Amino acid sequence: MLAPAASAGQLDWRRIARETVGHLRAGHARHPGGPQMAPLVAELRSHSSEFEACRIDHTVLERSTGSKRVHHPEAGELRLHYDILFLGPRVAVFLDGCFWHGWPEHATRPRANAEWWRTKLDRNISRDRETTAHLTAEGWTVLGFWEHQPPRRWPTQSRT
Structure with missing residues (x-):
């Protein structure tokens, strides 16, 4: 500010x-x-x-997840979804749900309305890749973890 x-x-x-x-x-x-x-x-x-x-509006916020719309001079308007952003050290942390982000070993696809769900879930995975590539290109460290993984494995994994 x-x-x-x-x-x-x-x-x-x-x-x-x-x-x-x-x-x-x-x-x-x-x-x-x-x-x-x-x-x-x-x-x-x-x-x-x-x-x-x-x-003076006395707002208190605990959550860390959200999205930001930013204007990049070359890429234009971008919407970044994040779980936690550390702006100073430029670290983005994502905690991905297995269903919503397509964990390859046990994510499932609904049978009802299958085409709609396939498109929706594939877009989530594509957006994850785009966001990671963009942040990495801008010099950010991107860390990603799956909801089923024990926290002891979290500090050493980068999102790919």
């Missing part, structure tokens, strides 16, 4: 700003009295009327 470039490519900047402030509130609630929170909030309040407008 202090860097105009941060919002320049965000097509849903107002929503993103409100969610970001909501996440900040949630973090503050988990770690009240943290030594870095008061100076950060003071700086944002004094330099960003947008932050202040979001702050």
Whole structure:
């Protein structure tokens, strides 16, 4: 909110700003009295009327999943679906459901309305590949995990 470039490519900047402030509130609630929170909030309040407008609506958000619409100078408008984004280190984390994202060993396809489901699920897999390729090309580390995998395997897998 202090860097105009941060919002320049965000097509849903107002929503993103409100969610970001909501996440900040949630973090503050988990770690009240943290030594870095008061100076950060003071700086944002004094330099960003947008932050202040979001702050006074008292939104608190815990969720990390969502989608962002961004404008890329070469690729145009992109919609990125994510489970968790770490903007500073540029890490995107996806937790994929076996049915919705086509785990090859045990994902099933419904028999009723089979053509519609095939198209829908194939598009999910295609979108996963497109999103991963785009983020990787932009210098992001993309991590992907399957819902059935034990968490002890999660920290070392990249999404392919």
